[in-house]
Amino acid sequence: MRDLSRVLRPRSLAVIGGGAWCAEVIRQARKLGFEGAIWPVHPKAAEVAGEQAYAALGELPDAPDVAFVGINRRATIEAVAELAEMGAGGAVCFASGFTEALAEDAGAADLQAQLIAAAGGMPILGPNCYGFVNALDRVAVWPDQHGMRPVERGVAILTQSSNIAINMTMQRRALPLAVMMTCGNQAQTHQAEIAMALLDDPRITAIGVHIEGFGDLRKWESLAAKARERDVPIVALKAGRSAQARAATVSHTASLAGDDAGAQAFLDRLGIARLEDVPGFLETLKLLHVTGRLESNRIASISCSGGEASLIADMAVGRDLEFPPLTQAQRNALSAALGPMVALANPLDYHTYIWRDAPAMARAWAGMTGPEIGMTLSIVDYPHTDAADWSCATRAAQSVVEQTGRPFAVAASLPELMPEDVAQELIAGGAVPFAGLNEALAAAEAAARPVPAPSAPVLLPGQDEADVILTEAEAKAALAEYGLTVPRSCEVRACQAVEAASHLTAPFAVKGIGLAHKSEYGAVQLGIGADGVCEAARGVGTAMVLIEEMTTGTVAELLVGITRDPAHGFVLTLGAGGVMTEILCDTVSLLVPSDRTAIRAAFERLACAPLLAGYRGKPGADMDALLDAVEAVQAYVVANAASVSEVEINPLICTADGAVAVDALIRKASS
Known part of the structure; x- marks a missing residue:
């Protein structure tokens, strides 16, 4: 583990380069409230963005805690070497043209190797990296505008995509973003390493990772172990679901597994829930920030519309969520709050009898909670014409949390009808404000996933090209040595089938040898008696045949x-x-x-x-x-x-x- 403390919480920032990007880094740092020293490095300018400039790194007052290196890729290597030599805390390498450009530039890999060597033990982020924003400590090493603001605690997001990072900082969902980190192509410092460093900060409530590729699996396993130890949930937005299955496959297994099955299995093994889109990803992080993990996937919903009750029930189909029947305790509480005019069920349509009566709404909503319910949702779409007119819903939700201490959410069916200021007020009162029903259900499903027990490290594969396919008999013999049960059989020339079969017990399976998918070629004959072996052996169409005893009693x-x-x-x-x-x-x-x-x-x-x-x-x-x-x-x-x-x-x-x-x-x- 490299020490990233100086990088993430710097007292001094060097900005190397003279382009508009570098000037913007300085402006964004000051705008967020960074109070440390900022040292522009430019060979000609007297100042950059209002800060005194230095002609060379050697002229800086001290080794910077972090440097934004905003110059071309070859000059970046030289600057990183000098920063490492002078004892800098680390660097953000903005330049592109390293291994991410390998398809266009055969020399890109060599340049990346030079960059890693130049850094030595000094941490570098990137290259092809936008940098990061740390809203907890008011640090922005970021060459563009962003939507983050100072927070006391919140979630961290790490992504390999700078553009997606910018977009997520602009969210208007009241998600308290503590850290937004771009990782670039991870030449030296891995995404999982950065996440492990963030786990040391108790102000981080949850971590979201946008993953394009895992890279070092052992680092992800270490991250999952540390997150389990610190009880900090991690969720993922993982690219690759649409990848085509492997083109060069012999077995059914390979074509069924495809490229994404391994990624999903690895996330499942680590206990990292996977989200399908950015809105669901952000809403899940919001839920985890407010309530932490849910105790179960059993949820309840209450709304003043039968249409909304039906809608959320239908939208949950296919998800690992349950709407359990109401318990007697819930029925008693709801009957006391609503009277005899409401048909009690989960999801519940409580009509509009008590709307605007915040205490009565709170009693009804609280009646849907309980120790057997992981989370209760009340569906409320605040009107954009005058959201304050429905403040009764906000007060009721806050009262439910105060009374019951159970996870409670207010979910808007339309994302734009959960105003940001209302969402912030709900969070302050301990309720989760969901912008969208589908996003709410995705978040509940992800937050309710049980944390798996620690497992053995995954087995890492070799790299040699697989150029040999064993015959069926050879494969069975090899597997039998490790305890697999296989039928009694013999492998012979087709003309010797009758003699060979005399040593086995009918009925037989007679199979051609040398074909991967024998049934597709008609090269499998089943249920063959002793008197039919010769004809079956000729019929499969291969010079060599496998004759084996059939297994009966199939379940x-x-x-x-x-x-x-x-x-x-x-x-x-x-x-x-x-x-x-x-x-x-x-x-x-x-x-x-x-x-x-x-x-x-x-x-x-x-x-x-x-x-x-x-x-x-x-x-x-x-x-x-x-x-x-x-x-x-x-x-x-x-x-x-x-x-x-x-x-x-x-x-x-x-x-x-x-x-x-x-x-x-x-x-x-x-x-």
Whole structure:
């Protein structure tokens, strides 16, 4: 961990360069209230933006705590080397043209290596970095306008996108932004390292990370561990959901996993909730700032419109949220507050009988809260014509929080109908002001995610090209050495099938050898008796055939596959198997290694889970044998991490007393 304390809370700021960007850094620093020394460095100017300029770094009164380096990329390397030599606290490297420009400039990587070497042990942010705003300590090292203002406590946001950072500082949602940090291309100081430094500040209530790529997985694991220890929630806005599945795949697993499954599995493993858009991201951070994590995903809603009650109920479908039936205690409280004219339910339409009577509204709204409810929402859209006319809602919400101490929110169905001043007043009273119902539900879902127990570090993959595909028999033999159960079989020339089958017990599966997806070529013959082996062997169309004993008593056919993901480790995909695998798309992804508890929970999330439990009086699968099979596949991958690229069992036949891999594929490097 590099020491970022001088960078984040500087007493002196050097601004190197003479362009408009550098002058703006000085203006923004003073505008936010920075009281430390500002030292422009310019070879010709006497002053920059009202501050005395120095012709060279060597003329500065002292080594700056942080420097904004706003000059071209080659000059940036020279300046960073001089700053490191003189003992500066760190630098923001504004220039672009390093590894982010590699596609256009083959020499960009070498320049980035030179920059890292020049910095030595001195922290640098970027390059291609806008800098940061620290509203807690009134520090802005930022070359543009922004919408932040001083705060006493609040959330921190880290992003690789300067433009998105600017946009988020302009939010009008009353979210108290404590720190906005851009990370650039993270040549030296990683996004997760910066977040770990921010966790040391008790004024930071939650952290949001906009991630384009993880980079060093170990740093993210360290961040998650520290956040768990400090009890500071982290949420993510992660790019990459729309990426196409890998083009060069052999197994069903790889095409099902795609590029994003590993990212999602990694976030799940770290306990970092993922949001789909900027509004939901900001509203989640707001909720976490006001209430912290929610105790459960059981929510309640109250509004004076049946339309709003129906709307929020429908919008929650597909989310991991529940509207539980009202308890007797809730019914008693609501009946006392509303009388007999209101049909009690959750979500609740309480009509307009008590509107404008703030104490009566508070009694009704409080009646929807309770120890079994993670958060209660009251739907209120403040009129832009005169929001003060509905101050009764604000007073009622504040009273509910004071009376119950339970998480409570006021949610506007239209984002623009939650005025910023009203939102600030609600936050001051301990209520969450949501700008938008969909955003409110996304935030509740994210804030209610349970914090996972610490897990083992993810298995890092090798880099060698996977240029060998084992035959089915070879793959099964390799996996059997790690405990996977496979059928008795033999691999022979088609003309020798009858003799080979005499040593096995019918019925048989007869399969062609050398084809990745045999069923697509008609190269699988099932249920073959001893007298049909010769004809079946000729029919599959390959010189060599695999004859194996069929497994009977099938409860379910599953897929168990692992693919190498260079960015996230090894993705373990579990799902419905057989020839319909890619049509059903009933899968869950984890990362290797995953323990038995996590694997069992993953199987329980599948749509086919009822088959495994025993459906309509039929026997269930042997779950211990199923978990043993997955652990065997994982064990093989762990032992061969440097070379293996894909492993797939499809199908894994699950019976009431076992789990048998009846097809297997392994792709690996030959070395």
